[in-house]
Amino acid sequence: MTQLDHRSAVGRTREIAQATIAPAAHDLDRAGQFPADAIAALGEAGLLALNVPSSFGGSGLGPRAFAEVNAVLAEADPSVAMVYMMHVCAGEVIVAGAKTTRSPVFQTALAEMGRGKHLTTLAFSEAGSRSHFWAPLSRASRTAGGVLLNARKSWVTSAGSADSYVVTTLSSEAKSPTDSTLYLVPRSATGMRVAAPWDGLGLRATASSPMTLEGVEVGDDHRLTEEGGGFAAKLNIVLPWFNLASATVSLGICRAVVAATVAHLKTSKFEHLGNTSLGEALPTLRQTLAQMQIDTDGLAHRIDECVGALESPGPHTMLRVLEVKAAAGETAIRVTSDAMHACGGAAFSKHTSVERYFRDAHAGSVMAPTGDVLREFIGKSLLGIPLF
Numbered sequence: 001m002t003q004l005d006h007r008s009a010v011g012r013t014r015e016i017a018q019a020t021i022a023p024a025a026h027d028l029d030r031a032g033q034f035p036a037d038a039i040a041a042l043g044e045a046g047l048l049a050l051n052v053p054s055s056f057g058g059s060g061l062g063p064r065a066f067a068e069v070n071a072v073l074a075e076a077d078p079s080v081a082m083v084y085m086m087h088v089c090a091g092e093v094i095v096a097g098a099k100t101t102r103s104p105v106f107q108t109a110l111a112e113m114g115r116g117k118h119l120t121t122l123a124f125s126e127a128g129s130r131s132h133f134w135a136p137l138s139r140a141s142r143t144a145g146g147v148l149l150n151a152r153k154s155w156v157t158s159a160g161s162a163d164s165y166v167v168t169t170l171s172s173e174a175k176s177p178t179d180s181t182l183y184l185v186p187r188s189a190t191g192m193r194v195a196a197p198w199d200g201l202g203l204r205a206t207a208s209s210p211m212t213l214e215g216v217e218v219g220d221d222h223r224l225t226e227e228g229g230g231f232a233a234k235l236n237i238v239l240p241w242f243n244l245a246s247a248t249v250s251l252g253i254c255r256a257v258v259a260a261t262v263a264h265l266k267t268s269k270f271e272h273l274g275n276t277s278l279g280e281a282l283p284t285l286r287q288t289l290a291q292m293q294i295d296t297d298g299l300a301h302r303i304d305e306c307v308g309a310l311e312s313p314g315p316h317t318m319l320r321v322l323e324v325k326a327a328a329g330e331t332a333i334r335v336t337s338d339a340m341h342a343c344g345g346a347a348f349s350k351h352t353s354v355e356r357y358f359r360d361a362h363a364g365s366v367m368a369p370t371g372d373v374l375r376e377f378i379g380k381s382l383l384g385i386p387l388f
C-alpha cells in the first residue's frame, strides 16, 4: 500500500498524466476505448485510495488534494478524470458504509482500492426518471437474507470495467420517490449486464453505457445505507464530492484548451503577411485568448473557494457546492467554444485536439445534477422554497 500526502499525490499524478495518459488520449477518444492502462497506473501509485481513510488502507486525503489531482488528470484526458471522479465519489459512499455497518464486504473493497485493484462507480441515473437521480423507479424486493434488484440504469461510467457499482433503488417498503437505499453490487453478481456499447459525443473513453440489473441478488451485508437512507447519502456524501469533481474536470479541460490555443496561435503563420503568427497578426484572437484565460482562472478561484467551504463547513457551503458545478459547466463550454473560434478550421480538423475538448466540455452541464437543475435549486433556496 502506498501512502500519499497532498504533494506526492499531485506529483505522481503529473508523472502518470505525462507518461501514460496524455499520449493515449487521442487514440482512446477515436476508438471509444476504456483507459485501462491509466487506471492500472493510478492504482499502482495508490491513487485509487486517495480519499480512503488510513484505517481502511488508503491515504485519507480530502477534497483539496482530490481537486488538484482530478484537474491534472482532466488536463491530460478528461475521460480518465471522469472515470476517476466516479470512483472517488462512489468510494466516499463505501467509506461511509464501512464506518456505519462494519460490513467486511466494504472493508474488503476499500482494502483492494489500497492495493490499486478495485475500481468502483455510481449507478444512479435510471431510464425512467432520467437526470432526476434522487428519484429511482426501480424497487428492491426482499429475500430471506437481502434483496433482489431489478433496474434499468441509463448511464454508468466504467460500465463493464468497474469491480463494483454503487446502485440506488427504491427500498422495498418505499412510500415516496425519495425513499431510496444504496447497495454495493460486485461486478461478478449474476444479472448485471452492460446493455449497449458507449458511443458518445464526448468523454468517449469512459464506457458510460446503460446497464440492466435483472434479478440481481445481494445480501444485507451489501447495503451501504439504512433502509431509505439513500437520499440523504446522495445529498450529503455524493453531491459535494461530485459537484466539486465535475468542476475540476471542467477546469482541466479549460487549461488544456487554453494551452492548445496558445500553441496554435504561436505556431500557425500567415506566410503572405511576412510569416507572422496568427497571434501576432490578429488582435481579436488575442482578445479571445485573454478572455479564455480570465474565465479559466476565475473557475480555479471558484473551485478553491468551494474546497475551502467543504473544509470549513458553514451556512454557505451547500450554496458553493451547487454553484461550482453550474458555473464550471458553462465556463467549459464557453472557453472551448472560444478556442474553436480562435483556432478556426484547424480546430475543426482534429489535429489540435481542440474539438475533443469542445466535445468533452459539453458533458458537465448535462450530467446530473444538470446545470438547469442546479440553478433551480439555487433559485429555490434563495427564495426559501423547498427543493424537493
Ligand SMILES: Cc1cc2nc3c(=O)[nH]c(=O)nc-3n(C[C@H](O)[C@H](O)[C@H](O)COP(=O)(O)OP(=O)(O)OC[C@H]3O[C@@H](n4cnc5c(N)ncnc54)[C@H](O)[C@@H]3O)c2cc1C
Pocket: 086, 121, 122, 123, 124, 125, 129, 130, 131, 132, 133, 154, 155, 156, 157, 158, 200, 202, 203, 206, 208, 363, 366, 367, 368, 369, 370, 371, 372, 373, 376
Ligand atoms: C458522459 C456521461 C457519463 C455519465 N455517467 C453516469 C454515471 O456514471 N452514473 C450515473 O448515474 N449517471 C451518469 N450519467 C447520466 C447523467 O448524470 C444524467 O442522468 C444524464 O446525462 C441525463 O440525461 P437525460 O437525457 O436523461 O436528461 P433529461 O433528464 O431528459 O434532461 C433533459 C433536459 O432537461 C433539463 N431538466 C431536467 N429536469 C429539469 C428540471 N427539474 N428543471 C429544469 N430543467 C430540467 C436538463 O437540464 C436537460 O437539459 C452520465 C452522463 C453522461 C453524459
